[in-house]
Amino acid sequence: MSTGLDNRPSATTYEVERLVQMAWKGQIRVPHFQRGFRWGREDVVRLFDSINRGYPVGSLLLWVRRAGAQHLALGPLKIEADEMEEALWVVDGQQRVISLASALHPQVGQDPRFALAYNLRDDKFIPLKPGVTEPHIIPLPVLFDLPRLLQWFSEFPEAAEYQEQAYRLTTVLRQHPVPAYLVKEENPEVLRDIFDRMNSYGKRLSRAEIFTALHAGDESEDTPNLRFGAISAEIDQRRAFGRIDEDTVNAAILARRGPDVYREIRSEFSTHSRRGTIDFPGEDRETAFQAGEKALLLAVEFLQQDAEIPHFTLLPYRYLLVVLTRVFGHFPNPDATNRRLLRRWLWRAARLGPEVSRGSTTGAVRQLCGKVRPDSLTGSVQDLLKTVARDEPPLPDVRRFRTNEAAAKIVLCSWWALKPRDPSSAEPFDTGQLAEAIADQSTVADAVRYIFAPGTVPDSQRSWAANRLLVPTMTREEGKTIGEVLATPPLFADEDDEWEATLRSHLVMPGDLPLLRDGRISDFLERRQETLLLHLEDFLDQMCEWDFEDTPPINDLVIEDLADEGDDGTL
Known part of the structure; x- marks a missing residue:
């Protein structure tokens, strides 16, 4: 049991300019037990609006300790961080630090959460439209960098009336104070305890967050991609599928490894896991995450190319993606017939919804993942189709249109x-x-x-x-x-x-x-x-294709020998 901190925290204040410079240089790190980045664009806009208004933006809790050289990921930022004796690990304030460092960085313009600008005419922060340049709408990285801001007004003299306003805002952004507490503590369990106390009151951790905290590994390990948010971001970048929520990514990775995605996860990578719960015994965390990401990507490609579902927000039920990930995790290259049958199952299941398991999404994902057996693609697809073998339901009601339904x-x-x-x-x-x-x-x-x-x-x-x-x-x-x-x-x-x-x-x-x-x-x-x-x-x-027979590929049809067949083939 923890006995508390050996040294009391010390208080300091960082201006935003220094804080983001430290982040860009790799001096600020994120512990493995931290939750993933959860803010959306509106949260980032509110942060900058608070700075502009001079509002407090909360304090940071930073853990001062050694850090090895690392390929560091801070949200969308990729940083080659050097080894250093006193890095600052963010115990509380990750969302704010990543938002500031990303939105003000000149190379993060492709991520819509951080691609922001300031509309000098309307005096507000707005999303930055790619490929659109207007003199009175200045991207935040330009506004934050005084030489670039001077160059901006040199290129757009018609915006000269806004110069004084822009210069004032640049000063506000760079000099806004952010209070911080610095903790020097060798025992990481103490910091985990602090993190848990600061983030658990009033809101339970999600299953994905618990999994990350349990299996994050040591801070010395260079494993930035062993995060569900990083997997979601990579798939979104490659397929423009949108951000898959971390709980769904977590469930998908677990589904590939075993049919019960609600199994006990504390011993997920233990050699003592109960027989039958894991399809890939002995697989380590890194292999599991990499293989899970590959299977999830294949499932997304199937949704877009075969099933006409272009974006995550258009997927009728999230658990269908979890089941597909299990299928593609075991069978990455289905033949054409099974792909078509898989599409047929997917859309029938989407029509029926959780009804396939008495209205429970938990029961549905358990039942459906259990139908996918590692030894047979055709058998798995046929068993999935049997779960939706019922009368065709009525068409969706177009008199009630709610985009979240x-x-x-x-x-x-x-x-x-x-x-x-x-x-x-x-x-x-x-x-x-x-x-x-x-x-x-x-x-x-x-x-x-x-x-x-x-x-x-x-x-x-x-x-x-x-x-x-x-x-x-x-x-x-x-x-x-x-x-x-x-x-x-x-x-x-x-x-x-x-x-x-x-x-x-x-x-x-x-x-x-x-x-x-x-x-x-x-x-x-x-x-x-x-x-x-x-x-x-x-x-x-x-x-x-309700009226079609669910015939498996011809190569998988079993043709039994005729009884009493003669050597010449005659009866």
Whole structure:
């Protein structure tokens, strides 16, 4: 049992400029027992807004101890850190330190959580739009670096009226004080105890956080990728699939290793694990994480390429990704027939939801992972299909459209399969644009827009899917609704078929346009709702294939020898 600190903490204050410089040089480290980075873009914006207003941003608790040379990851930052006798390990304040170091760094512009700018005209922090340069909107790394800021105003003299405001903000950002307590303590268990006490009151640790704390290893180990957040970020960077939450990544890695993802995890890498619970006995942490990441990536590729599910926020149920990771963890290269059958199972399971196990998602993931046996791909897929062998359920209700519900996600996947086009350019949207629109949000809401303002729609139709469009990004005249944009072909539409293809990609039929132009909102929504239902039924028929036999690959069919067959093949 811990007896407390040998030395009382000392208090100091760091200005933001010094704090981020120390972080960039690798002097600030994150202990393995720390939770992963959990803030979203809005949290980072609020932090900088507090600094601008002169508000306190909380104190840090830093553990002063030796650190070896390390390939260090601070959020999206990759740092080659030298060995040093007195590094600062963040026991409390990780979210703030990573946010400051990342948002102010000149090379982290691709991560939407930290790609921020300051709008001098509106006097507020905003997301930075890639490829868009406006003189009065200054990226934070430029605002933080005085020589670069001077160069900015040299290149954009039309923004001279904002110079004094920008210089003031630069000073505020660089000099804002951040109080810190420094603890010198050799026993890491004492720091774990402090961390637990500071982060447990009122909010239980998630299973992923417990797993990380239990199996983080020693600080001397160079294992920055043995974190669920790092795996999620890597997959998002490679596939633009969005950030998979850490509990789902944790469950996926556990599922690959054994069918019960809710097993006791304290002895996960022990040689004394109970027989039958682990499919890869003797596998160490690093191998497990690397193989788990590979399997999860293959599962994501399957979702995007085979199943028409482009983004994590459009996955009807997260546990389906966990089951797929187990499949691809054991069978990384399924044949074409089993891939199609796997897609059939996935969409049938998405239609049925947790009903496959009496409404319990815990029971569903246990049951489904248990069907995946390491010795047979075909047998596993056939057993999965048996779990959804029941009558075809009704279509999802398009009269109630909520982007956080499975029914709406299924509807949106059917829309994505049409390769929706940008109404302002007729160019099809890609997964990168979809991911950029969603950023770090937990739902796809930011990529789904109203055709008509809700206040102009009859109450009975206000929640209908027919009044929504999947449009990740679009430039249009200010003050115009999307309905008004759709009613009038833009200048690019020189040929009728080009504009018609754009409308059809959003399930707006040419015959619906007079209703739009005449302002007959209710009639238009009635017509489009019928079109949506017909398309949804067709999409799900293709994905679920309820009327097809679940015949396995011909090579796996067992043809028994005929009894009493003669040597010449005759009876």
